[in-house]
Amino acid sequence: MFQLHLWVGVAITFLVVAISVTGILLNHKRALGFMPGTDEERSEAFAGALSLPVLVERAAAAVDASVAEAGVDRMDVRPGDGIVKVRFDDAEVTEVTVALDDGEVLAIGLRNDVFLEKLHSGEIFGDGWILLSDAAAIALVLLLLSGLWMWLYPRVRAA
Amino acid sequence: MNGIALLVGIFGAPLLLLGAGRRFRSRSRRHRAVFWGGVIGYGIAVLGVNLALMLEPVMWTEATPLRAAIVFWGLVAGAGAGAGLGALRSAWVGGPEG
Incomplete structure (x- = not known):
């Protein structure tokens, strides 16, 4: 489980950084003057x-x-x-x-927020690249589950 | 070609570095230098590519080829350059292996 957590986490480093930053920028698109x-x-x-x-x-x-x-x-x-x-x-x-x-x-x-939306979804790189953000989302769920398992499993065994 | 470079940069380079980091203590000094060079180079590239992507946040066009080149090739180039520099530094510093 640790190996899964490690490899998945490393594989999506760039995607998580890019998606997180664009998400924050999109949340504040008006204040930042993107529209x-x-x-x-x-x-x-x-x-x-x-x-x-x-x-x-x-x-x-x-x-x-x-x-x-x-x-x-x-x-x-x-x-x-x-x-x-x-x-x-x-x-x-x-x-x-x-x-x-x-x-x-x-x-x-x-409308610079449109650029950010396309970047956030991966659409900016072309058709089909939207799967990139899907992969990041699935990987994040896997990280959550594997992290939870690693935290919970020793406690369940000890109980 | 650009798309392949981007995919290799996003997934291939970090996974290759992770693989290179296994049994780290038993690796040669040169191997460790290449690993650290790659990790540092990739880390800098992640920051650089994100900056190129979002500063400024306007749609890139054919008039901005450098920006597109950094975005598509930056991650691979960063990890590769870092690993190369690590190997060079290792050869330059010298000393016993191990």
């Missing part, structure tokens, strides 16, 4: 919202042509705040926050 955003809220804006194509047009006009050409990956509409976050499908994951009612651009920036 572009605005504190501006327009609670009445949703009722008079512009159409989605118009909002995309406004967002596209605010970024470089190369980013706009990559196309829109997704739009995150916040009715209560009166904003929409338009995320482009470029390599660096650019996001533009636009007011729903008049299309004013409120913030532009990179």
